[in-house]
C-alpha cells in the first residue's frame with residue numbers, strides 16, 4: 001500500500017524529518033521558504049498530513065481545496081492560525097504541542113518581565129553606544145520585582161508556571177484573572193488570588209499576558225485598560241500578537257502612562273509597529289519564548305508523534321479535536 005504523503009511546511013530539525021520519512025512520503029522545506037497562500041495550497045496537493053507552524057493559516061477554503069488532508073499537526077501550543085471548527089466539520093484532526101514548552105516559555109516570560117522592570121536592554125544599548133561615562137545615583141533605576149504584585153492574565157499551564165516562579169522564587173504576591181478560577185488546591189501553594197480584570201489592571205506591579213488569542217481576546221489590552229494601570233507598572237506579552245493594541249501600547253509607553261513593556265509577540269508579526277521600535281522603554285524579542293534547543297526539539301518530536309500516530313490509525317498524544325477520532329473510529333466500526 002502507498003505510504004501517506006505529508007508536508008513539513010517549515011524547516012525543522014533534520015532528525016525529525018528523517019523520522020517522518022520512515023513512515024511517510026515527506027515533502028520538507030529545508031530552505032524554510034514561507035509559502036504564500038497559493039503556494040501552501042499547491043504544496044499540500046496529495047498530502048494526507050501536514051506539520052505546520054503559526055505561519056501557516058489553515059482555514060475552510062484551504063481545507064475545501066484538499067479533501068484528502070486528514071491531519072494537521074501544529075508545532076506550537078497556540079493554534080489561532082487554524083480554524084478548528086472548520087477542521088472538525090470536515091473530519092480533519094488537529095494537534096498542538098502543549099506541556100513540553102510550558103517551563104521554557106515561563107522562563108522567558110519571567111526574563112522579559114525582569115528585563116522590562118530593570119531596564120536591561122535599554123541600559124545595555126546605552127553602554128554599547130559608548131555613552132556610559134560615570135556612575136550616577138539614578139542611572140537606569142527601575143522597579144523591583146521581588147515582593148511586588150505579579151498579575152497574570154490567562155492562568156493556564158504557562159501562567160501557573162510564571163506564577164510559581166514569582167511566588168516561590170521572588171516572594172511576589174500573585175493575582176490573576178481567568179475565565180474560570182483555579183482549583184483552590186492549585187491557588188494555595190502560590191497564594192494566588194482570582195480578581196476581576198479591572199482589579200488585575202489596577203493592582204498589578206507587573207502584568208504578564210498568557211492567554212490564548214481568540215476574537216474575544218482581541219485588544220484585551222488597549223488604551224482604556226492601559227489607562228487604569230499603575231504608572232510604575234510593566235506589561236509583558238508572551239501570548240499572541242493582537243491581544244495587545246500595539247499602537248495604544250506605544251502611545252502609553254511614550255506618555256509614561258506605564259513604565260515599561262516587554263513583547264515577544266506582535267500584531268502582524270514579523271512586522272513590528274514602528275512606534276514601538278522607536279521607544280527605549282520596551283523590550284522587543286522575535287517570538288522566541290519557547291526557543292530553547294531542548295524544547296524546540298521536544299515540540300518538533302511531539303508534532304511528529306502526533307502525525308505518526310494519527311495517520312497510522314492510533315491515538316495521537318495531544319489532539320485538539322478528539323471528537324474527530326471518535327467519529328472516524330465509529331465510521332470504521334472500531
Ligand code: GLV
Nearest residue numbers: 075076077078290
Ligand atoms: C508559540 O507561540 C506557541 O504557541 O507554541
